[in-house]
Amino acid sequence: MSFPWAKHYEPKQPLMRWLDEKLPLPRLVYNAVGAGYPVPRNLNYFWNFGVLAGAALGIQIITGIVLAMHYAANAGVAFGSVESIMRDVNAGWFLRYAHANGASMFLLVVYIHISRGLYYGSYKAPREMVWLLGVVIFLLMMATAFMGYVLPWGQMSFWGAQVITGFFSAIPLVGETIRVWLLGGYAPDNAALNRFFSLHYLLPFVTAGVIILHIWALHIPGSNNPTGVDVKGEQDTVPFHPYYTAKDAVGLGVFFLVFALLLFFSPNLLGHPDNYIEANPLSTPAHIVPEWYFLPFYAILKSFTADFILPAKLWGVLAMFGSILLLFFLPWLDSSPVRSANFRPKYRTFLIVLLVDVLVLGYVGGAEANARNVMLGQLATAYYFAHFLIILPWVSRSERPRPLPGSITEAVLTKHGGTSPAKTALASN
Template identity: 85%
Template sequence: MSFPWAEQYRPKNPVMRWLDEKLPLPRLAYNAIGAGYPVPRNLNYFWNFGVLAGAALAIQIITGVVLAMHYAADSAVAFDSVEHIMRDINAGWFLRYAHATGASMFFIVVYTHIFRGLYYGSYKAPREMVWLLGVVIFLLMMATAFMGYVLPWGQMSFWGAQVITGFFSAIPIVGENIRIWLLGGYAPDQAALNRFFSLHYLLPFVIAGVIILHIWALHIPGSSNPTGVEVKGEQDTVPFHPYYTAKDGVGVGVFLLVFALILFFAPNYLGHPDNYIPANPLSTPAHIVPEWYFWPFYAILRSFTADFILPAKLWGVLAMFGSILILFFLPWLDKSPVRSSNYRPVYRIFLGILLIDVLVLGWVGGSEATPTYLILGQISAAYYFLHFLVILPIVSALERPRPLPNSITEAVLKGESGSRMSETAVGGEQAAPAE
C-alpha cells in the first residue's frame, strides 16, 4: 500500500543507520508496526483480535516447546509422562494448563476475529487474499489442535482419534488407505502417536509463517475499518504507533487477565474429564466428543443419518469439510458493493441469525446424539449452508444499503448517523437514498 503522506524512515543513530543499510530490520519494523504505517483513525476494539491471536500463538509455541522437552511420544508411557509433567516438573502444572487453556483462548480469539471479518466485510476486494490466508490459518489451527488433543493419550484422546480418522474411510476407493496412512496402522497406536506429535510440534511454526504472509497481504491494501470506506488522505489516518500499540496493549492486558482467571481457577472447565483416564482400546466411552471448539463442525458431521445416493457417513464428511471450505468463496458469494454491516440492515439481521445458528450447532455438537438433538442439528446445519449459498447472494443483490459517509474523517467527527452522506457506495455503484 502506497501512502504518499507516510514519513520515510531515516535512522538518526549511526549504529541504527549502519544496521538499516546492511539488514533493514529497523526499517521493516518501522513500516510494519511503527509511525511509518498509517492506519484508519476509526478502528474499534474488534481490530485488537488480530494482535491477540498473535499473542495466543506465542503462548502456545513457548509452552509447547518446553512441554515437548518432558513429553514422551510412546503409547506405553505417554499418559504417565503427562502426569509426570503435572506432578514432578517445576511449574509443569502451570505449563500444561497454560498450553491447554491457551488453545481454547486461541480459538475464542480467532472465532471473534472471523466474526469481525464477516460483520465488517473484511473479506471484500481488495482484501480477498488477506481473508483467504486467514482461512488457511484456521484450517492449520484445527489440524494442530486435533493432533494435540491426541497427545495426552487419555480415553477421549484415543477414541477421538479413532472416530475422527475413521471418517476418512468413508471416501470411496482411497479412503481406507488414507486412514491407514494417517495412523500408520489399522488403529491409533505408537505410530499414530509419533506422527501426531511430530506434526503438532511442526504446524505452529507453519502457522506463524502463514501469519507473516497474512500481515504482508494486509499491508498492501491497508487495514479495513468499521465504515468500510477506503482511506482518502492523511486526515483519515493516524500512525500505528503510538495510537494502536497503546490500544492493543489494553486489549492484551484484558486478554491476559481473562486467561489467568481461567488458568488459575478453572483450568479443566473447558476440557473433558475422561481424558484423565488412561487410553483403553477395549473400553469405549459412553459419549465420544471432541474439544468444544470443534462442536459446530462435529454437529454438521453427524447430521447425516440416512444414505442418499452416497453413504450418510460420506455426506457427513463432505459437509464438515464443506462448512469450512465455503469460507474460501465468501468474497465472491457476497456481491454487495458496501462492506460494513453498519450500512446493511437486512444483511445484519441474517448475520445475527447465522451467529445464533452456529451457537446452536456448538450446543448440539457437545450433546449426546439423541433424536431431538439430531433433528435440531440437521436444521441448523441446513441453515448454515443456506445462509452462504442462497441467502447471502440474494440479499447482496436485492438489499438497499444505507448511504455511506464521504470519508472516514467525516464519520468520525460528525458521527455516522449525522454525517453528510455520499450518493455513491464503494465500487462506484449508486447507493439507496436515505429514507
C-alpha cells in the same frame, strides 16, 4: 496501495544507520507496526483480535517447546509422561494448563476475529488474499489442535482419534488407505502418536509463516475499518504507533486477565474428565465429544443419518469439510459493493441468525445424539449452508444499503458531534 503521506524511517544514531544499511530490520519494523504505517482513524476494539491471536500463538509455541522436552510420544508411557509433567517438572502444571487453555483462548480469539471480518466485510476486494490466507491459518490451527488433543493419550484423546479418522474410511476406493496412512496402522497406537506429535510440533511454525504472509498481504491495501469506506487521504489515518499500540496494549491486558482467571482458578473448565483416564482400546466412553471449538463441525458431521446415493458417513465428511471450504468462496458469494454490515440492515439480520445457528450447532455437537438433537442439528446444518449458498447471494443483490459517509473523517466527526466537511462546505455556500 501506497500511502504517500506515510513517514519514512530515518535513523539518527550512527549504530542504527549502520544496521539499517546492512540489515534493514529497524526499517521493516517501523513500516510494519510503527509510525510509518498509517491506519484508519476509526478502528474499534474488534481490531485488537489480530494482535491477540499473535500473542496466543506465541504462548502456544513457547509452552509447547518446553513441554516437548518432557513428553514421551509412546503409547505405553505418554499418559504417564503428561502426569509426570504435572507433578514432577518445575512449574509443569503451569505449562501444561497454559498450553491446554491457551489453545482454547487462541481459537476463541480467532472465532471473534473471523466474526469481525464477516460483519465488516473484510473479505471483500481488495482484501480477498488477506481473507484467503486467514482461512488457511484457520485450517492449520484446526489440524494442530486436533493432533494436540490426541497427545495426552487419555480416553477422549484415543477415542476422538479413532472416531474422527474413522470417517475417512467412508471415502470410496481410497478411504481406508487414507485412514491407515494417517494412523500408521489400523487403530491409534505408537505410529499414530508419533505422527501426530511431530506434526503438532511442526504446524505452529508453518502457521507463523502463513501469518507473516497474512500481515504482508494486509499491508498492501491497508486495514479495513468499521465504515468500510476507503481511505481518502492523510486526514483519514493516524500512525499505528502510538495510537494503536496503546489500544492493543489495553486489549492484551484484558486478554491476559481472562487467561489468568481461567488458568489459575478453573484450569479444567474446558476439558473433559474422561481424558484423565488412560486410553483403553477395550473401553469405549459413553459419550465421545471433541474439544468445544470443534463442536459445530462435529454436529455437521453427525447430522447425516441416512444413505442417499452416497453413504451417510461420506455425506457427513463432505459437509464438514465443505462448511470450512465455503469460507474460501465468500468474497465472490457476497457481491454487494458495501462492506460494513452497519449500512446493510438485511445482511446484518441474517448474520446474527447465522451466529445463533453456529451456537446451536455447538450445543448439538456436545449433546446426546437423541432424536430431538439430531433433528435440531440437521435444521441448523441446512441453514448454515443455505446462508452462504442461497441467502447471502440473494441479499447482496436485493437489499438497498443505507447511505455511506463521504469519508472516514466525516463519519468520525459526525459520531462525536462535530461538523462533517460536507456540511461545512454546504453551510458556507
